[in-house]
Amino acid sequence: MKPEYDIVIVGAGPAGSIAARFAAEGGASVLMLEKDRDVGYPVRCGEAISKAGVSEFIAPDEKWISAHINKFALISPDGTEAVIEFSDAGYVLERRIFDYELAKTAAKAGAEILTRAYVNGLLFEDGKVSGVKYEYRGEQKELKAKIVIGADGVESRIGRWAGLKTYVDFREMECCVQVTASNINVKDDTLYFYFGENVAPGGYFWIFPKVNGAANIGLGVSGMVGKKKSALSFLNNFMENNFPNSPILTSIAGGVPSTITLDKISAPGIMLVGDAARQVNPLSGGGIASGMIGGSIAGKIAAEAITNNSLDHILTYDKAWHERLGKRHELFEKIKNGIYNFSDDKFNKIAHSFNKIPYEKRSLGKLFTTALFNQPSLLVDVAKIFII
Amino acid sequence: MNYRQAKTGKLMIDILPDKCDFCGCCVGVCPEDAIELKEAEIFIIDERCTNCSKCIWSCPIEVIKFNKKGVLSK
Numbered sequence: 001m002k003p004e005y006d007i008v009i010v011g012a013g014p015a016g017s018i019a020a021r022f023a024a025e026g027g028a029s030v031l032m033l034e035k036d037r038d039v040g041y042p043v044r045c046g047e048a049i050s051k052a053g054v055s056e057f058i059a060p061d062e063k064w065i066s067a068h069i070n071k072f073a074l075i076s077p078d079g080t081e082a083v084i085e086f087s088d089a090g091y092v093l094e095r096r097i098f099d100y101e102l103a104k105t106a107a108k109a110g111a112e113i114l115t116r117a118y119v120n121g122l123l124f125e126d127g128k129v130s131g132v133k134y135e136y137r138g139e140q141k142e143l144k145a146k147i148v149i150g151a152d153g154v155e156s157r158i159g160r161w162a163g164l165k166t167y168v169d170f171r172e173m174e175c176c177v178q179v180t181a182s183n184i185n186v187k188d189d190t191l192y193f194y195f196g197e198n199v200a201p202g203g204y205f206w207i208f209p210k211v212n213g214a215a216n217i218g219l220g221v222s223g224m225v226g227k228k229k230s231a232l233s234f235l236n237n238f239m240e241n242n243f244p245n246s247p248i249l250t251s252i253a254g255g256v257p258s259t260i261t262l263d264k265i266s267a268p269g270i271m272l273v274g275d276a277a278r279q280v281n282p283l284s285g286g287g288i289a290s291g292m293i294g295g296s297i298a299g300k301i302a303a304e305a306i307t308n309n310s311l312d313h314i315l316t317y318d319k320a321w322h323e324r325l326g327k328r329h330e331l332f333e334k335i336k337n338g339i340y341n342f343s344d345d346k347f348n349k350i351a352h353s354f355n356k357i358p359y360e361k362r363s364l365g366k367l368f369t370t371a372l373f374n375q376p377s378l379l380v381d382v383a384k385i386f387i388i
Numbered sequence: 389m390n391y392r393q394a395k396t397g398k399l400m401i402d403i404l405p406d407k408c409d410f411c412g413c414c415v416g417v418c419p420e421d422a423i424e425l426k427e428a429e430i431f432i433i434d435e436r437c438t439n440c441s442k443c444i445w446s447c448p449i450e451v452i453k454f455n456k457k458g459v460l461s462k
């Protein structure tokens with residue numbers, strides 16, 4: 001380890017690892033700190049990702065692909081299944097291995113990594129963030145850095161300590177539980193999404209297949225719903241009704257900040273990426289791909305700031321992110337607020353009208369159009385995507 | 389009896405660490421940064437907590453409880 005680094009990254013999830021890789025490739029000295037013993041574990045994720053989302057950063061490799069997906073099945077409250085086929089849409093990952101491999105690409109680019117290092121404060125100099133305080137195997141330490149990148153996931157405390165407002169309104173937090181269960185009889189090329197008051201009010205319930213008859217089964221509900229009924233009790237109901245005898249291999253809790261990106265994701269000496277910056281796609285709740293995109297932009301800009309010796313350059317990150325995805329997420333957020341608040345009756349109607357479209361002509365676009373005709377005000381929001 | 393003191397009087401928020409999955413969902417919604425979470429350790433930072441209960445509503449697995457009487461010091 002060096003006595004000081006150009007860039008210290010806190011958190012070794014997908015966003016942190018990609019930021020580390022791009023920063024190191026750009027010529028900066030980089031250290032990534034992770035509080036857990038292992039990179040990539042525990043896995044708090046449904047593990048679904050589009051092919052495009054992965055391929056931008058790493059060549060697909062069967063060792064971290066658990067299932068190949070080419071269909072979506074959307075199940076309305078009355079049980080109607082609307083199936084859409086894609087060719088080669090994406091994967092269900094084995095994130096335990098995937099995250100590990102991503103971290104290895106950062107290491108190959110020259111980044112150093114330290115696990116079991118819990119960051120518990122920041123250093124400041126002239127009002128700028130100038131390093132981190134961390135606990136490592138019971139010892140309190142300090143480390144100077146020109147730039148700190150907070151990739152600390154849903155907690156996002158690093159940003160707060162730098163004065164950024166990172167906490168999420170509890171109504172916008174999708175509070176999730178998931179089990180990975182065995183002996184689940186579903187198609188291994190299909191992602192299943194269930195909607196409705198009984199399964200996941202205001203959110204969705206998922207079954208994502210994994211290799212050898214296992215599947216990730218879970219749901220997310222807003223903290224507003226959680227006030228009355230927890231995600232756990234929804235999951236227990238679903239499992240009792242549908243898979244009472246399936247062995248449970250893993251069970252986890254987790255939070256998805258399903259909202260638009262924070263107002264500010266950089267400040268002097270600090271940048272935020274991934275869930276910590278609230279870069280999740282608010283419509284799907286997916287944050288692996290968008291976190292890697294955020295990480296790549298931040299890592300590249302941070303390295304430029306170091307090599308050009310102009311640290312203020314990091315403040316251009318907010319705009320760069322907004323252009324690439326932030327803007328689009330604002331629209332997705334509006335669509336989310338429209339769609340997830342549909343009544344059961346409306347979900348059923350959409351599924352019925354959708355199923356009247358010939359199978360080969362169905363697409364996600366058609367599904368949205370069908371949904372939109374049930375909520376015309378959303379059309380205005382969607383129209384905006386073409387104008388902005 | 390000694391009660392733990394929050395920012396706004398008695399602390400009424402009780403995290404049951406034995407049941408916790410250390411997922412960070414509660415930390416992400418806490419407006420006061422009043423929850424400390426390590427790899428497998430969680431506790432409230434008493435003097436920051438306002439008893440607002442947002443962490444309770446957001447815990448997916450019902451680990452945090454509201455204790456009207458106040459949480460006792462150990």
Ligand SMILES: Cc1cc2nc3c(=O)[nH]c(=O)nc-3n(C[C@H](O)[C@H](O)[C@H](O)COP(=O)(O)OP(=O)(O)OC[C@H]3O[C@@H](n4cnc5c(N)ncnc54)[C@H](O)[C@@H]3O)c2cc1C
Pocket residue numbers: 010011012013014015016033034035036040044045046047048049117118119120151152153154155176177178218253254255256273274275276280285286287288289291
């Ligand atoms: C139940 C569930 C299902 C999901 N399903 C999907 C899905 O199917 N597809 C999808 O794309 N997304 C999904 N997501 C979202 C996805 O998991 C996240 O968006 C993604 O992991 C974000 O990556 P990240 O690198 O920003 O953060 P993380 O992967 O959360 O990594 C953050 C890292 O920072 C570390 N850390 C935190 N604080 C500190 C500290 N103080 N010091 C040192 N290290 C620290 C943590 O230990 C962690 O390793 C799901 C989320 C949940 C909870």
Ligand code: SF4
Pocket residue numbers: 401417418419420421422423432436437438439440441442443444
């Ligand atoms: S009650 Fe409110 S202030 Fe206290 S820990 Fe929970 S969310 Fe934070």
Ligand code: SF4
Pocket residue numbers: 253254403407408409410411412413414415425430446447448449450451452
């Ligand atoms: S939300 Fe619940 S399970 Fe997750 S860290 Fe907080 S108390 Fe633990």
